[in-house]
Amino acid sequence: MSGTTGIGIIGAGMISEQYLTNLTVYPDVTVHVVGDLDVDRATAQAEKWGVAQGGDVDAVLGHPDVDIVINLTIPAAHEQVSVAALQAGKHVWTEKPLAVDRAAGRRILDAAEAAGRRVGCAPDTVLGPGFQTAKRAIAEGLIGTPYAAATGFQWQGPDVIHPNPDFLFARGGGPLFDMGPYYFAGLVHLFGSVSGVAALGGRAATERSVQVGPRAGEAFPVEVPTHLSVLTEFAAGQQAQSLLSFDTAIFRHGVFEVHGTEGTLVLPDPNYFTGAIQLYRPAADRAGIAAQQPELVPVVGAETGRGLGALDMARAIAEGREHLATGELGYHVLDVLESVAEAVEARAFIDVASRVETPAAVAADFDPFARTL
Ligand SMILES: NC(=O)c1ccc[n+]([C@@H]2O[C@H](COP(=O)([O-])OP(=O)(O)OC[C@H]3O[C@@H](n4cnc5c(N)ncnc54)[C@H](O)[C@@H]3O)[C@@H](O)[C@H]2O)c1
Structure with a gap:
């Protein structure tokens, strides 16, 4: 499996099922390990999906072949897990929302910058x-x-x-x-x-x-x-x-x-x-x-599911280009959500301060099932 990007998943709950369905078949990535606070749950998911190792969070953070950590924990744990993974030298793909509030989201982006690593954020639908x-x-x-x-x-x-x-x-x-x-x-x-x-x-x-x-x-x-x-x-x-x-x-x-x-x-x-x-x-x-x-209007492109954004991130890292669903985009969406909540409270129009580049479109011939790395 050399030449593929190494993946470690943290959070073996409900949505891990969809991620593992796809990430275990995309040829450009290899899932090496699944971790969770609940080690039995992580081990069961690893066994079910033919992943070599199941264990605790450190089993993922310390795994030498893991390039990208996929954070599938509950939103309240997103910041802690994403920051720990970045500090361990891993790139991070996280489920939405990026974090529970703007300050926590900013701390994740700052940790990424300090570590020279990337953050990607759902949704990838x-x-x-x-x-x-x-x-x-x-x-x-x-x-x-x-x-x-x-x-x-x-x-x-x-x-x-x-x-x-x-x-x-x-x-x-x-x-x-x-x-x-x-x-x-x-x-x-x-x-x-x-x-x-x-x-x-x-x-x-x-x-x-x-x-x-x-x-x-x-x-x-x-x-x-x-x-x-x-x-x-x-x-x-x-x-x-x-x-x-x-x-x-x-x-x-x-x-x-x-x-x-x-x-x-x-x-x-x-x-x-x-x-x-x-x-x-x-x-x-x-x-x-x-x-x-x-x-x-006919839909063009291969049918797929969750994990697509992490795959794009793996390819983008290898190709030296920006990935599509960035942490900055995740932060901007979080900023919008918080601003909406504030607008309701204040009964006022709220300016949204953050800005993000409009992401490029996915190419019509993007094929998640191709080996490109
Ligand atoms: N369930 C869905 O249909 C769905 C759909 C889209 C997105 N999501 C997102 O996916 C994420 C997970 O949702 P879920 O439904 O799979 O939740 P879940 O509760 O089923 O699973 C979360 C898992 O994370 C583990 N966990 C919690 N804190 C942890 C920590 N600090 N370290 C390690 N493991 C920890 C839990 O033990 C649990 O196994 C959420 O961000 C949610 O918004 C869920």
Whole structure:
């Protein structure tokens, strides 16, 4: 396996399943070790996926063949694990959000700079062929000049399926921090930096109760807004409106529409790697509006899943280019999320201070299953 980039995973929970599915088959990377506070869980995941070693966190940080640590711990542990990995001389790919607040996010980026190592940050769903086909089409002028977007994620909330849902209704949770990263990262991939946000936030209930599992019936407080209407302004002049809710009986997700001077493009759900792309053109008359049907834009690119961003980072390190989902982008999205929370509190428009380069598009012929290293 020489010539491939060495991977170590920290955090052997739910999402490690998806990462291991892909990272164990991409020829450019080799997963050497899985670590977790729960060593038995790490060992079981390593065995299940044919990874040579399972162990504790130090087994990953001290592994000589690990170039990139994939941080799949819970958000509250992201900073500690990412900084420790950077200080051990590893590059880091971390699940979203980058950290729980701006200060912690900044400490991760500072640690990377001090160590001369890279940070990449989820979501990488928006690097998938669905979103990227749409991104390339917009860049090539399919809908003229894009000037606005509308996004939406709404349902009754994760307490209907999660046996321990409290954290999803506490600081760092809510639809804003849980689902917002997909929608705002998607918008930044298309339009570049956000310059300001306004938002209203409310909650249908101040207390909810666990609905499934052994704690069913137990009440817990709703500490954060669970229904948010956000207006976003981009430094390049576009605007977006976004609904994020855990308070509606209707389940509607993945609404992601971009309006341009010559049409509207409906993008795939930014929480998935692919999906349908629909193009609407302005109609010529009233009858045309009544009969309006979208054209389907074919998706180009290999189907894949989580781990794509880490793979891009491995190739970018080898090729000496910038990777696509940078820690700076993760920081900017975190800055936007915190600014939205502040806008709700202050009932004011909040300027977003950080700026990030608009990431390049993934090439149409990007093949995760090719050996390039
Ligand atoms: N579950 C999902 O569907 C999903 C989807 C997208 C992203 N994510 C993100 O993935 C991350 C992990 O989510 P999950 O659902 O897999 O969580 P999880 O609770 O199932 O797993 C987290 C694992 O991290 C371990 N861990 C916690 N703190 C640690 C520390 N300090 N050192 C080492 N190990 C530690 C835990 O023991 C656990 O095994 C989160 O950032 C989440 O936002 C999850």
